[in-house]
Amino acid sequence: MYFAGIDIGSTMTKVVVLDEGNAVLAQIIGPTGAEHRRLANKVMEEALLQAGLSFEQMTVIIATGYGRFNVPFADRQVSELSCHARGVSMLFPNSRTIIDIGGQDAKGIKVKNGKLLEFVMNDKCAAGTGRFLEVTAKTLGLRMEEFGEISLKSTRKVAISNICTVFAQNEIIDHLSKGIALEDILAGLHSAIAGRVISMVKKLNIEPDVVLTGGVAKNAGVVKAFEEKLGFCVFVPEEPLITGALGAAILGKESAHEYLLEGKPISSKERILKEVAFYG
Amino acid sequence: MSEHNLKGIAKAQKIYSDRSQRVKELKVAGAQILGYMCIYPVVEIISSFDLVPYRIFGSIEEPITKADNCLPTCVCPFLRSALDLGLKGKYDFLDGVVMAHPCEVAEKLAHIWRTYMDPVYSFYIDTPHATREAAIEYHKESLKDFQKSLEVFLGKGASSEKLKKTIEDYNEQRALVRELYDLKKPDPPLISGVETIEVLESLMSIPVKEGNELIRDVIEEIKERRGGPAKGARVLIWGSIIDSIAVVKLIEDLGANVVMDDTCVGSRFFFPDVETTGDPLDKLARRYLVDLKCPRTFIESGIEAGKKDYAEDLALRFGYLGDYVKQWNIKGVVLYALRFCDTHAYEVVSVKDYLSSLGIPSIYLEHDYSATSLSPLKTRVQAFLETLGY
Structure with a gap:
């Protein structure tokens, strides 16, 4: 049996294909974009090609994000909260708190035995999300991927006090005009993101092990800022973007086993690999 | 079936989709319609003068474009929306309005409505926020003033007998609503949360006696029908005004059943009766001030003892929620507040604490009162239902 998880995030679409032994047969990451959202099937096809499998060979497909x-x-939809909890637990069995920072939201997740216990999510605001970094990259004329390495050189990080994405840009420009080094500004920025997200996740009581996921976890400066503020090490998966899709695939596998035990059909509907029809 | 032969739930759905149709018909036939905002303007007094009370709502479907000239944007989006509809002429059929003091913004809105909408008749009930005797006495005097102003407006005197009769009609409606809610106790419930809102909003859009007939038909219908709701997580929704089915539909579309509520479009407004013995104005003042459990009214324990105990305080303020949890077999609670609804947002921590003490999980959702911003709520609710094991 083969299982797929497809995680359509606000910025990136991720697909993971697993076999019964949890071996990852395919792992695809592509931009979501305006048109890509209509073309989830294309990403799926790419994953099937990588796995060397046909669509009909998929036992269960779970969509999330x-x-x-x-x-x-997809056979079923599961919230990304449960999927991250499941995916991260497989990679880090001792994880208790997951902090996922994506393109448009930040989540705190408490997990036990692979199950979602509690969660918090940011409100309708870009501060403390990947968008905050994207906007700043534009302001500075840099690539967001460079931020982490640059900020690690900082010796005197500045305080970015404003928690609003738009007003923080003003602060950054102000710091630049005062001749403050870029690495110190970026270190301040990362510290501001970590502070903002931690204050939200604190509602859940942050217990180690803490695992950081989502695109922002790729930024070494942000990871360092989290460790400084929390006072202990945090874990980052090798590919922090795919934990949702991975969890979805695992949940698909587990549900298939459950259904088999109960003697129910695993896939309840006719699946056709096609794009979503929005109108009509 | 032609429109006029509609009965029960189909009729309620028709009224919900075009709320003012019935009162507009009545207006053509000579009736006068009095709009009221929130649950504190006493509907018994309105009806006792043969006026038809009509609850003013907003619309989560309609973008707010006109109200921003008269109200700041950082206040209750429901009230902004209601005023917006008014400014767009959607409430022009009203012969007057009566508003109260549920919160600061609504108080200001009462006056802003008067200024910008210029209704023929308007009255503002300065509802106190405490439940001690002096406050009840003050409230009773305000209700007397309300009665007097209607006497002047209509050129006819108030009748205590008529008021008592009207109270009985409303108490009958309340008993019927409680009976309807009893039919939400089985698993699965006999009526969905969405249908419940459609029925209750209909009651707030037509004369009381027509409403009683409607709900009787609904009760009869759901006892008989097949194809009601399927089993699912039994959820209670608590919060500020939910005047659209959208939020409850979102929860029920994810496989749960909203079997109980504590909102001002549901049980909060309809459950408490008015005592029928003694001075009707006094009993009305008590019912609206003491028995309506809205966070806008301040209640605390321990005044006599001179000390406050948090657990005791919570039990006094939210004990009725504990009863709902037991009687309706609630597995999880959705706490819903509109953005900028301080009145409810302040209460969330205490309600959550109380529910936790009962071992009932809850989730807090904040919504900006727009139909286009529901999908983040959907993710949260779905994840919450998953934590409940659904």
């Missing part, structure tokens, strides 16, 4: 209801070929 912001665009989970736009996947007509």
Whole structure:
């Protein structure tokens, strides 16, 4: 049996294909974009090609993420909260708290035995999300991917006091005009993101092990800022973007086993690999 | 079936989709319609003068474009929306309005409405926020003033007998609503949360006696029908005004059943009766001030003892929620507040603490009162239901 998880995030779409022994047969990451959302099937096809499998060989497909209801070929939709909890638990069995920072939201997740216990999510605000870094990259004329390395050189990080993405840009420009070194500004920025997210996740009582996921976890400066503020090490998966899709695939596998035990059909509907029809 | 033959739930759905249709018909036939905002303007007094009370709502579907000239944007989006509809002429059929003091913004809105909408008749009830005797006495005097102003407006005197009769009609409606809610106790419930809102909003859009007939038909219908709700997580929704089915539909579309509520479009408004013995104004003052459990009214324990105990305080303020949890077999609670609704947002921590003490999980959702911003709520609710094991 083969299982797929497809995680359509606000910025990136991720697919993971697993076999019964939890071996990852395919792992695809591509931009979501305006058109890509209509083309979840293309990403799926790419994953199938990588796995060397046909669509018909998929036993269960679970969709998650912001665009989970736009996947007509999925058997079920599961929230990204449960999927991250499951995926991270497989990679880090001792994880208790997951902090996921994506393109448009930040989540705190408490997990036990692979199950979602409690969660918090940011409100309708870009501060403390990947968007905050994207906007800053534009302001500075840099690539967001460079931020982490540059900020690690900082010796005197500045305080970015404003928690609003728009006003923080003013502060950054002000610091630049005063001749403050870029690495110190970026270190301040990372510290501001960590502070903002931690204050939200604190509602859940942050217990180690803490695992950082989502695109922002790729930024070494942000990881360092989290460790400084929390006072202990945090763990980052090798590929922090795919934990949602991975969890979805595992949940698919587990549900298949459950259904088999109960003697129920595993896939309840006819699946067709096609794009979602929005109108009509 | 032609429109006029509609009965029960189909009729309620028709009224919900075009709330003012019935009162507009009545207006053509000579009736006068009095709009009221929130649950504190006493509907018994309105009806006792043969006026038809009509609850003013907003619309989560309609973008707010006109109200921003008269109200700041950082206040209750429901009230902004209601005023916006008014400014767009959607409430022009009203012969007057009566508003109260549920919160600061609504108080200001009462006056802003008067200024910008210029209704023929308007009255503002300065509802106190405490439940001690002096406050009840003050409230009773305010209700007397309300009665007097209607006497002047209509050129006819108030009748205590008529008021008592009207109270009985409303108490009958309340008993019927409680009976309807009893049919939400089985698993699965006999009526969905969405249908419940459609029925209750209909009651707030038509004369009381027509409403009683409607709800009787609904009760009869749901006892008989097949194809009601399927089993699912039994959820209670608590919070500020939910005047659209959208939020409850979102929860029920994810496989749960909203079997109980504590909102001012549901049990909060309809459950408490008015005592029928003694001075009706006094009993009305008590019912609206003491028995309506809205966070806008301040209640605390331990005044006599001179000390406050948090657990005791919570039990006094939210004990009724504990009863709901037991009687309706609630597995999880959705706490819903509109953005900028301080009145409810302040209460969230205490309600959560109380529910936790009962071992009931809850989730807090904040919404900006727009139909286009529901998908973040959907993710949260779905994840919450998953934590409940659904």
